[in-house]
Structure formats: C-alpha cells, structure tokens
Amino acid sequence: MRVVEAFRGAYAAEPATVWRAPGRVNLIGEHTDYNDGFVLPFAVPWGVTAALSPRTDGTIRLMSLQSPGDPAVISSWDGAKGWTRYVVGVLAMLGSRTQGADIVIDGDLPAGAGLSSSAALEVVIGSALNAVYGLGLTPMEIALLGQKAENDFVGMPCGIMDQAASALCEDGKALFLDCRSLGFRNIPLDLSAHGMRILIIDTGVHHELADGQYAKRRADCESAARRLGVAALRDVTDLAGALSVLRGDERKRVQHVVTENHRVEAVIGLLRAGAVAEIGALLNASHLSLRDEYEVSSPELDVAVEAAVRGGARGARMTGGGFGGSAIALVAEERVPAVRESVQAAYAERGWKEPRFLPATPARGAHEVAL
Template sequence: MRVAEEFRAAFGREPEGVWHAPGRVNLIGEHTDYNGGFVLPFAVPWGVACAAARRDDEVVRLLSLQDGSARVHEIAVLDEAEGWTRYVAGVFWALRRAGHAAGGADLVIDGDVPRGAGLSSSAALEVSVALALDELYGLGLGRMELALLAQRAENDFVGMPCGIMDQAASALSREGHALFMDCRSLASRAVPLDLAAEGFQVLIIDTGVHHELADGQYARRRRDCENAAKRLGVEALRDVTDLAGALAVLEGDERRRTQHVVTENHRVEAVIGLLRAGALREIGALLNASHLSLRDQYEVSCAELDVAVEAAVRGGARGARMTGGGFGGSAIALVPVDRLDSVRHEVARAYEARGWRAPRFLPAVPSPGARRLA
C-alpha cells in the first residue's frame, strides 16, 4: 500500500494502521444542512487514506503525497497551522477541546478525490484523521461523534461555516446506499440506491471551474437564512410550515433563500418516497427542480453549471442538478446507461461551442464510508 510505504520511508518505522474516508456527492438536499433540514448524500469511490502511528510527545508530523514538496510539516498539538495542515491540526484541536486525550502522531496522507470537483476532500481528510486518532488512542467515539468533531475542526479552527452533511456522509455511508439524514436531530438511515440494477448511473460532471467569490458568498447565504429565521420567529428555516405566509412577510434575499430551503426539504422527502416505491427514474424531475431553485432562489449556480445541467437533460438524462456549495465544482445527472455516451457528447459539445475547457465525467458509485484498511 503506497501510503504505508511512504510512511516507512518518511519516519523509519511501521505505521500502526491505515484508515480511509471517502468524499461525497449529494443526490439532493443542498444548503439545507445548516438550516436544520434534510439531506441525501452518498460516499464516492475516492477519498483520503491516512497512515498513522502514535508519538509519546505533543508533536504532530505530517506528510501529504499530494503536497508536491515532499516536506514533512511539524506542528505541536493545539498549535496554529497553515494551508492544508489546518484541517489536520483542527482535528487534534477539536478532540482536545472535547476532552479526548489524543496525543501526538506521525501521519502520511494520500488522497485521490478529484481536485476542485466539490466532492468534499476536506471532510474526507478530517474524518480519516479523526478515525485514525480514535482507534490509536482508544477514544471509543461513535461515527456521528467523529463527524461532529470533524465539522467543529472545519467550522471553528479552519473557519469554514459548513454544515454537518459532508463529514457525516464520509463517516456513516454504506456501500450501495444513500444516507438520509435529519441535520437537526442527527438521526440517519441508509436508503438503498442500486443504480446499476435499475439501469442507471449518476454521472458527475466536473466543470473544472471554481469562482473565487464562493467562500464569502456561502457565509452570506448562511446569514441570510439565519436572519430570515429570526424574522419569522423560528429556530431554523426547516421549521417553516406555512411557506406562503413566510414569503408574504419576507422580501429580497431572505425571501428567496427561504423559498429554496423549504421547498428543497420537501424535495428530499419526495425523493425518499420515490426510492422506497422503486421509482428511481421518477426522481429526475425533482433533481431538475432543485437546480432551478439553486439557480434562481439561492443564486449559487454559474454559467458552467447551468450549461452542464441543460445539456445533460438534452442528451437524455432523466434529471440533473448542481451539487455542492456552488459557484463551480460539479453537477450530477441521473442517466440511463444506454444514454451515457449521448449525455457526455452533448455536454462536451456545449462546452466546446462556448470555448470552455472540456468537463470531466466521473461515475458516482455509492461507496463505503470511513473504515480501517490495514
């Protein structure tokens, strides 16, 4: 195993284990997690592997095989960090702040999540390290506890105000299933998603673009939602039961954000109902509606995503939508396997006609969650 070999070369000893956590793609339920709502992600085949061993001091030594510099970074537990090492340092910080006695460690990180595709490589990194430390130090943490600690690392140490979906999907997913989760109660259950048996594939369309306004705009939309909830006198927008009444009170951005969140939660529940009924092909219309809402009400799409979605449907997809935070990254399309070539051709042709770089196409297979590999 490459990551174990590199560990031996870097540190001159054997790793005590190798742990892996996957990235995720979200079938539906976008920007609902931090509003206490519903989500339906699943793990993808790509993720982050972490070879690790304990140290008897407070030092953390880190090597990433994707860093390009072959540099071993050295930090002290609870110290500040820079760049990608913040995500690892944040996990140590979150564990210590929660009262868990995780000491130092030597770590080698190896990831194959496609870069820039919006498939939550940061959550995969956090969860793989959290799982490694949990087992190395015998902390006895449950999977949701690990996800919450990884989220805290990203929220409070890195400074990215993400919801719980990404880390939970990485920690809890099951092969061949999507993960339905209530982001308020944290209750979750696995929902069978046997795409191949139904003659379908979820195709990821990686636009290859990331617009720089993304991070600030993400935080702004979260504030819009919090302000709308306060104005409506509810804890979170998932508590809105009278949408027409709420929209009559609100205006501007708060009105649009509320309309998206409330209707998106309903779409998640509708998709669950259709999957239970064995009507996978019928969820396409809900994917389309989700994209339109994200484009027009939440305003987190971009031209590259819109063109990918429109071209995929034109090429024969049953439905398509942007996935992830937005402003770039990826779209997903629900495609009958006999239409895959047509969809890829139509999207590629639409990009070429606009002089854009060709998108990348990736098959999204519902994969296992975080686990020990060796």
C-alpha cells in the first residue's frame, strides 16, 4: 500500500493504524442540512486514506502524496495553512485528548468534483485518532468532530451531511439523516437490480465566490426563520402562509428548503417500494428549485442536467454546494452511452472542456484498513 510505504519513507517507522474514509454524492436533500432538515447522501468508492501514529510531544508531522515534499511540521494551531487546516482542525477540536501525530495522507477523490474531499479528510483523521488514542467516539461523534473543525477552525459554516455520509454510510445503501435529531437509517439503493445507474457528471468548473455565496444562503435561511418565528426552516408547516409574509431572497430560500425536505421523503418512499426509476422526476424538480429558488447552480451544471435528460436520463440534478462541481443523472444501463454523448455534444457546442463521467456505486463509510 503506497500510503504505508510513504509513511515508512517519511518517518522511518511503521504506522500504528491506516484508515480510509470516502467522499459522498448527495442523491437528494441539498442545502437542507443546516436548516435542520433531511438529506439522502451515499458514499462513493473514492476517498482519503491516512496512515497515522500518535506522538507524545504535541507536534503534528503531516505529508500528502498529492502535495509531495518533505513533511510539514506543525507545532501550533496557527501553523496550519491550506488543506492542512482540515487535519489540524480535528486535532485542535480534540485538544488535550491527543498529543500530536505523524500522518501521511493519500486520496483518490477526483479533484474539484464537489464530492466532499474535506469531509473525508476530517473523518479519516478523526477515525484514526479515535483508534490510536482510544477515545471511544462513535461514528456520529467523529462526524460532528469533523463538522466542528470545519465550522470553528477552517471557518466554513457547513452542515453535518458530508461528514455523516463519510462516517456512517454502508455498501449499497443511501443514508437517510435527520439533521436535527441526528437519527439515521441506511436505505437500500440497489441500482443494478433495477437496471439503473447513477452517473456523476463532473463539470470541472468551480466558480469564485462560492464560499461567500454559501454563507449568504445560510444567512438568508436563518433570517427567514427568525422572521417566521421558527427555530429552523424545517419547522415551516404552512408553506403558503410563510411565503405570503416573505419577500425577495428569503422567500426563495424558504420555497426551496421546505419543498426539498418533502422531496427527500418522497424519494425514500419510492426506494422502499422498489420504484427506483420513478425518483427521476424528483431529481429534476430538485435541480429546478436549486437553480431558480436557491440560485446555486451554474451554466455548466444546467447544461449537463438538461443534456442528460435530453439524452434519455430518467432525471438529473446538480449535487453539492453548487456554483460548479458535479451533477448526477439517473440512467438506465442501456442509455448510458446516449446520455454521455448528449452531454459531450452540448459542451462541445459551447466550446467548453469535456466533462468527466464517473459511475457512482454506493460504498462503505469510514473503516480501518488491514496492514
């Protein structure tokens, strides 16, 4: 295993443990997590692997095979820069429960695809530290630790969905998560049994200002909730009444969040009934809502979705935070070539770089890798 070989080369020792945590795709339930709502992600086969050993002097030595060079030595939280903030943030949140670590990171998540490499990195570090220090944390507590690191240390006001998916998902299943109670169930998502596939369409585009726009959407939701007198938009039960007293951006955000929560529940009902192909219409509706009400899509995502449906997909939508990244399409196996060709043609017509296509199989969450 190359992460172990790199660890030996960097630190002249064997790692105490090796863990792997996956990225995720969100089937449906976008921008609902920080509104105490419902989400339905699943883990993807790609992720982040970490070889790690504990230290006793409070120092963090850190190296990534995707950023080759000598190990970074971090002796204070202020020393973290760039991607290392996600790793150091987890250690910072644990405080005196750990005394540093030697770490080598290896990842195979497609860069920039919006498959949540940051959450995978947080979860794999939290899981490995939990193992070597005997912290006794549950997978959900590790997910919450990663979220806290991203919120409080990195400064990104994300919800819990990405970290929960990385920590809790099971093979062949999607994770139904109530982001308020943190109750969850793994829902069978056996695509091949129904002759279906979920195709990730990686646009290769990430527009600037995305992080600031994400924070703006969250602020819109919080101000709308205050205006409506509810703890979170998940508590809005009279949508028509709520929309009648709101204006502008707040009105649009509420429209999306409330209807998206209903779409999550509807998709779960269809999956339980074995009507996998029928969720396509709900994916389409989700994309339109994200485009028009939440305003987090992009031209590249819109074209990918429209071309996929035109090529024969049962449904498609942008996935992730938005402003670029990836779309997903629900496609019958025999229609996959036609969908790819349709999207490729639409991009070529506009002079855009050809997108990547990745078949998404629901995968296992964080787990220890045998040495």
